[in-house]
Amino acid sequence: MLEKNHSDLPQFICIGAQKAGTTWLADALASHPDLWNPGIKEIHFFDRLSIETNSLNKKSATRLLTKLRQMHAQGHKEIPKELVARSKEIFSLDDYRTLFSNRPSGRLSWEITPAYASMPEANVQYMTNLLPECKYLFIIRSPYERAVSQWRMAISRKFKEIAVDEARLTKEFDNWIKNDTLNRGNYSDIIQTYSKHVDLEKYFLFLPFGELKANPKSFLSKIYNYLGVSEYYPKEPNKASHITQKYILSDYMHEKLQQLTEKQNDFIKVFFGETFAQDCR
Numbered sequence: 001m002l003e004k005n006h007s008d009l010p011q012f013i014c015i016g017a018q019k020a021g022t023t024w025l026a027d028a029l030a031s032h033p034d035l036w037n038p039g040i041k042e043i044h045f046f047d048r049l050s051i052e053t054n055s056l057n058k059k060s061a062t063r064l065l066t067k068l069r070q071m072h073a074q075g076h077k078e079i080p081k082e083l084v085a086r087s088k089e090i091f092s093l094d095d096y097r098t099l100f101s102n103r104p105s106g107r108l109s110w111e112i113t114p115a116y117a118s119m120p121e122a123n124v125q126y127m128t129n130l131l132p133e134c135k136y137l138f139i140i141r142s143p144y145e146r147a148v149s150q151w152r153m154a155i156s157r158k159f160k161e162i163a164v165d166e167a168r169l170t171k172e173f174d175n176w177i178k179n180d181t182l183n184r185g186n187y188s189d190i191i192q193t194y195s196k197h198v199d200l201e202k203y204f205l206f207l208p209f210g211e212l213k214a215n216p217k218s219f220l221s222k223i224y225n226y227l228g229v230s231e232y233y234p235k236e237p238n239k240a241s242h243i244t245q246k247y248i249l250s251d252y253m254h255e256k257l258q259q260l261t262e263k264q265n266d267f268i269k270v271f272f273g274e275t276f277a278q279d280c281r
Contacts, residue, residue, distance in 0.1 A: 012137065118184050
């Protein structure tokens with residue numbers, strides 16, 4: 001029988017980065033006997049939250065509740081029935097608490113939402129104030145490689161039908177850049193924002209993406225040691241959870257992404273050091 005604990009909230013959160021192995025990490029954490037998640041990877045509560053009302057707007061609430069119902073139908077019975085059976089499309093802070101209320105005693109609860117990295121500072125402050133003892137994981141990937149992967153994901157989701165039409169795809173690429181889409185990899189701003197509200201040395205674990213690829217067990221071991229839980233590894237730690245289709249990009253796109261991510265490359269070298277920066281690839 002699952003223990004009800006309506007005062008519970010996640011004890012650690014991975015805030016990304018997007019396109020830095022968070023789906024793989026979610027699968028690995030979900031298999032650990034000392035860790036617990038309510039059956040959904042990206043909840044998108046704090047980034048879509050209206051601070052004034054302590055709740056999501058109707059569109060975001062509907063999107064989340066629909067996803068929860070789908071996951072529950074697929075067998076994720078850890079999702080509370082009162083959320084699945086809800087008739088009104090609303091989702092408040094109390095509902096977020098309820099989502100974590102089935103946590104079994106003795107297990108650490110978690111969630112992963114990469115959008116939390118780039119949300120407005122007011123939302124960061126809200127989340128960190130609500131979760132004063134929460135620990136955060138942040139996977140740092142080479143800014144250029146992360147940006148390339150993000151753009152390829154955008155092609156796969158929105159522009160697949162024009163992927164071979166270089167002129168049309170270039171136009172969409174330029175619009176995509178103008179919309180500040182690369183803020184998910186703006187590590188300097190993200191870290192500066194969180195540092196105003198969290199003691200980074202105590203509550204943040206920064207992890208290089210390259211280690212996840214080269215030595216996934218070592219990567220997970222760092223997380224387990226940080227969280228104070230036993231070491232437990234997937235049966236196939238080197239198996240990718242998701243592979244973004246490698247659409248061929250033009251020289252213009254590659255050069256533009258290199259130019260736009262150069263500042264973040266420099267930041268990583270200064271903030272983390274050359275060795276860490278090398279390991280981010």
